[in-house]
Amino acid sequence: MSSEPELKKQKTEETMSAEPVQALNICTHSGSFHADESLAVYMLRLLPRYGRGELTRSRDPKDWEAADIVVDVGAVYDGVKFFDHHQRGFTETFDDKHSTKLSSAGLIYKHFGKEIITQLTSVKEEAVLDLLHVKIYEDFIEAIDANDNGINKFETEHPSAPRFKDRAITLPSIVSNLNPLWNEDNSDAAFDAKFSIACQIMGNVFVDVVKNVGLSWLPAKQIVLQTINRRLEDHKSGKILIFDQFVPWKEHLFELEKELGIEGEILYALFEDSGKNWRIAAVPKAASSFESRKALPEKWRGLRDDVLSEASGVEGCVFIHAAGFIGGAKTKEAVLKLAELSL
Known part of the structure; x- marks a missing residue:
């Protein structure tokens, strides 16, 4: 001992x-x-x-x-x-x-x-x-x-x-x-x-x-819930989440959708990135999947900057990933417009 x-x-x-x-x-x-x-x-x-x-x-x-x-x-x-x-x-x-x-x-x-x-x-x-x-x-x-x-x-x-x-x-x-x-x-x-x-x-x-x-994890879940609850105030479609700050949102989104009985309704999440640009993310079919519920338009995929702005008709675009699951623009207004056009 x-x-x-x-x-x-x-x-x-x-x-x-x-x-x-x-x-x-x-x-x-x-x-x-x-x-x-x-x-x-x-x-x-x-x-x-x-x-x-x-x-x-x-x-x-x-x-x-x-x-x-x-x-x-x-x-x-x-x-x-x-x-x-x-x-x-x-x-x-x-x-x-x-x-x-x-x-x-x-x-x-x-x-x-x-x-x-x-x-x-x-x-x-x-x-x-x-x-x-x-x-x-x-x-x-x-x-x-x-x-x-x-x-x-x-x-x-x-x-x-x-x-x-x-x-x-x-x-x-x-x-x-x-x-x-x-x-x-x-x-x-x-x-x-x-x-x-x-x-x-x-x-x-x-x-x-x-x-x-x-x-x-817990504060992030609370922010995601608040953002879901006000989604109709942020955009009349109810299909777009606009986060005031970036939080890990995917896991919480799937859990909360199930709890709230709105599974599959939300298609895009908008948030500011670390470089002060804005991102648009297509909600995946599952938390770990790259396959989206509604990917960003095929004709935008792989384009950047002015070429993307011209193709989309939205000023200040930065990029759309070739797989169509995420993109970026310089302002909140620009990514919101990209989301609206994608709907």
Whole structure:
């Protein structure tokens, strides 16, 4: 048994409060480690009460009993102190809409995730926390759960329908490779030192995911919703979105269209680019597709500047892509005119 070196602290509320925070101790198993408990421990230590406590890595039941919370060891899950998933008969999932069995990462996130999200983003509204809690689980945590529990991404009988997202799932192999080699130092101290690195790697990625969703994805969704709601004020057709600022809009557009019952109605999005010119984007048939619902006119495609302005009859044109899915002009008025002519 040995104690984990203190992890790098994130800025927490305890630094802004004079009230003392109770220090609670964590225990997980010693020896070789995986991505799930590395992430689970890091998530707990983002909370002031666990960040101030000690971390012990041990397989001794006496150490489990002495700890305030036990992760990925002990063969018990009670949602209070013990958070293990290896015992026979364990079937816990994130909720009744998800079928992936939880690992220690999923268990900790299920019970402490909303509190951790608030810690990292300052979001406190319950409805928003519910949304972010699910989004972050599906984008990141679920793949860690599946990997640790040996769950394949695809159903055998339906190989085209993935069970979960796995863009970040190479992380488990990175963590696995951190374990000491069989022919080098295999002491508890050697494993503990490498486990500290694993926690930091998993934690850094997790924090970035949470901040991206809470501080970027969520505000973007709100702006896209506002833009959709006023589309008839911006243009009588209701088929053109005019953004006051650029935001990542495609993923949100498809989700919001479905929620609002207007799927397929919006054809073009207009926004200012980083060079202060304006862009017109044809809405794709799917978020990752270059095939558009209504591409820009074929006779404009591949043209630029004055040649394009002459062909379209719109002054100040910059370009139309050869595939017809995006174009540009010098002013908002010009791209709006291009959109109107394209309709």
